[in-house]
Amino acid sequence: MGKQVVVVGGSVAGLGVGLALSSLGHRVTILERDATPLPPSPIEAFETWDRRGSPQTRHSHAFLARLHNLILDRAPDLYASLREHGAEPLRFTDMARQHFSDSELLPEDEEITLLACRRITFEWVLRRHVLDSGRVKFLDGVDVQGLEAESGSGGPPLVTGVRVRRGDEHTSLSADLVVDASGRRSRLPHWLEAIGGRPLREDSEPCGIFYSSRFYRLLDGVEPPVMEGAIGADLGYMKYAVFPGDSRIFSVTLAASPDDDTLRSVLRVRAFEAAAREFPAVRPWIDPAVSEPITEVHGMGMLQNSRRHFVDDGEPLALGLFPIGDALIHTNPITGRGCTLAWVGAFLLADALDREPDDLRAFALALHEDVEREITPWYDAALMQDRDAIEVEALQRQGVDPFATQREDGTANPRAFMRSVIREGLVPGLREDLVLLRAFMRVFNLLESPTDLMRDPVLMQRILAAYRRREEREPQVLGPSRSEMMELLARAA
Numbered sequence: 231m232g233k234q235v236v237v238v239g240g241s242v243a244g245l246g247v248g249l250a251l252s253s254l255g256h257r258v259t260i261l262e263r264d265a266t267p268l269p270p271s272p273i274e275a276f277e278t279w280d281r282r283g284s285p286q287t288r289h290s291h292a293f294l295a296r297l298h299n300l301i302l303d304r305a306p307d308l309y310a311s312l313r314e315h316g317a318e319p320l321r322f323t324d325m326a327r328q329h330f331s332d333s334e335l336l337p338e339d340e341e342i343t344l345l346a347c348r349r350i351t352f353e354w355v356l357r358r359h360v361l362d363s364g365r366v367k368f369l370d371g372v373d374v375q376g377l378e379a380e381s382g383s384g385g386p387p388l389v390t391g392v393r394v395r396r397g398d399e400h401t402s403l404s405a406d407l408v409v410d411a412s413g414r415r416s417r418l419p420h421w422l423e424a425i426g427g428r429p430l431r432e433d434s435e436p437c438g439i440f441y442s443s444r445f446y447r448l449l450d451g452v453e454p455p456v457m458e459g460a461i462g463a464d465l466g467y468m469k470y471a472v473f474p475g476d477s478r479i480f481s482v483t484l485a486a487s488p489d490d491d492t493l494r495s496v497l498r499v500r501a502f503e504a505a506a507r508e509f510p511a512v513r514p515w516i517d518p519a520v521s522e523p524i525t526e527v528h529g530m531g532m533l534q535n536s537r538r539h540f541v542d543d544g545e546p547l548a549l550g551l552f553p554i555g556d557a558l559i560h561t562n563p564i565t566g567r568g569c570t571l572a573w574v575g576a577f578l579l580a581d582a583l584d585r586e587p588d589d590l591r592a593f594a595l596a597l598h599e600d601v602e603r604e605i606t607p608w609y610d611a612a613l614m615q616d617r618d619a620i621e622v623e624a625l626q627r628q629g630v631d632p633f634a635t636q637r638e639d640g641t642a643n644p645r646a647f648m649r650s651v652i653r654e655g656l657v658p659g660l661r662e663d664l665v666l667l668r669a670f671m672r673v674f675n676l677l678e679s680p681t682d683l684m685r686d687p688v689l690m691q692r693i694l695a696a697y698r699r700r701e702e703r704e705p706q707v708l709g710p711s712r713s714e715m716m717e718l719l720a721r722a723a
């Protein structure tokens with residue numbers, strides 16, 4: 231007999247868990263606060279859908295291979311529907327053939343396939359698919375305001391449902407299991423406190439960037455530019471990337487420190503365009519002979535890496551409840567992992583419930599163990615990467631070279647050395663060595679664990695070999711220097 235499950239939040243994580251649980255026979259009700267029903271088509275959704283509960287829908291999104299493969303395996307009909315609505319697979323094998331004439335491909339290279347799709351199209355198709363399945367009840371305009379619970383005798387409280395508001399009506403809905411998929415601004419800490427649970431511990435650190443994204447449409451009859459190597463780069467003071475989407479639409483994202491007023495000017499169209507044109511990987515895409523802009527520049531700030539410890543000291547803070555998606559862990563959007571990790575979490579949750587259907591504590595502990603193995607390492611990796619990126623940006627701002635392997639007093643600077651190895655070994659190595667590119671793409675796409683690359687002695691040797699060749703190659707210009715960019719933005723302003 232399936233369980234009665236209430237899911238708070240009807241975005242990528244909530245819909246994913248709805249799909250996963252309903253396919254196992256559970257009765258799922260998704261409650262979504264935004265009172266904005268599904269527009270008739272993804273085209274109208276892009277133009278008019280008011281998804282203020284998930285404002286990142288207006289930003290560039292990458293859908294990584296782990297998610298692509300999960301959809302293909304667990305929801306093939308959804309995959310077909312995404313393709314019908316213009317989503318395109320982006321295959322590593324095509325990329326490899328383009329860059330390595332003698333490329334020796336492996337059968338598992340097919341696994342490295344991303345999905346090019348706008349976030350709004352992805353969510354529209356996903357919601358349409360879940361609604362059409364007839365197995366999930368989806369109620370919009372419903373604001374979950376708290377939890378119903380029985381106090382556990384000495385143990386954690388047992389959640390028995392949610393308290394909701396719909397218009398002026400206040401009511402409750404009972405459930406065997408409540409899944410919190412209400413995103414990064416989840417009210418879970420307050421809800422737990424209100425039912426007498428232990429405090430929900432949260433770790434949070436800034437990503438060090440704000441986001442600015444603009445969408446463009448390829449002109450009729452024009453082919454998309456050939457992707458020569460990476461379509462993004464990290465210049466220290468600014469990160470940029472081109473995100474191919476569905477239906478001949480793509481977007482460009484520029485991200486920089488929120489503390490820098492001059493760099494923040496890219497939130498305005500004129501400065502955004504002036505900056506984007508300076509990046510060799512972006513320039514051919516936004517050439518007026520190739521594409522036309524179809525939106526303003528969308529901005530987003532307050533970006534944090536955050537993690538909530540719902541199972542703390544070996545015990546869940548409540549039974550009959552679990553957070554997933556951004557409500558549990560979210561990481562720097564520039565790495566493009568959020569939707570993938572949300573879906574990994576959704577299917578881990580469904581599988582854990584399948585293994586432990588009659589014991590809510592055992593279910594929570596099993597799921598926590600899976601999350602620690604499959605999701606938490608990506609949070610830890612994001613923290614390490616962002617701490618270093620914030621330091622690099624701050625040093626550049628002070629006019630100090632963050633890549634100087636020797637300090638002023640003559641001693642070696644191991645952190646700067648590692649940065650140089652990445653910049654002058656790993657990054658160019660990806661263009662020169664197929665083995666390295668494959669290994670990098672597998673980690674980037676969450677097909678391997680995040681620590682594998684630099685720990686693998688064979689790969690490390692190849693990275694160091696590429697580093698030793700640094701004097702032999704022409705330096706690749708990924709964009710202007712910080713001071714050149716500052717001048718350019720000042721002029722654009």
Ligand SMILES: Cc1cc2nc3c(=O)[nH]c(=O)nc-3n(C[C@H](O)[C@H](O)[C@H](O)COP(=O)(O)OP(=O)(O)OC[C@H]3O[C@@H](n4cnc5c(N)ncnc54)[C@H](O)[C@@H]3O)c2cc1C
Pocket residue numbers: 238239240241242243244261262263264282283284286289290291292293294372373374375411412413414416441530554555556557560563564565566567568569570572
């Ligand atoms: C700028 C930016 C760019 C990103 N780029 C990428 C990318 O390239 N690739 C990628 O995979 N991920 C990316 N992400 C992350 C990704 O968008 C999220 O991980 C993804 O949306 C999954 O989120 P979610 O469903 O957990 O939460 P959300 O999408 O935030 O949805 C939460 C939902 O819960 C609803 N809700 C909230 N409170 C309540 C309540 N009390 N009652 C009822 N409903 C409620 C909200 O209305 C909303 O619909 C990006 C994020 C940002 C901010």
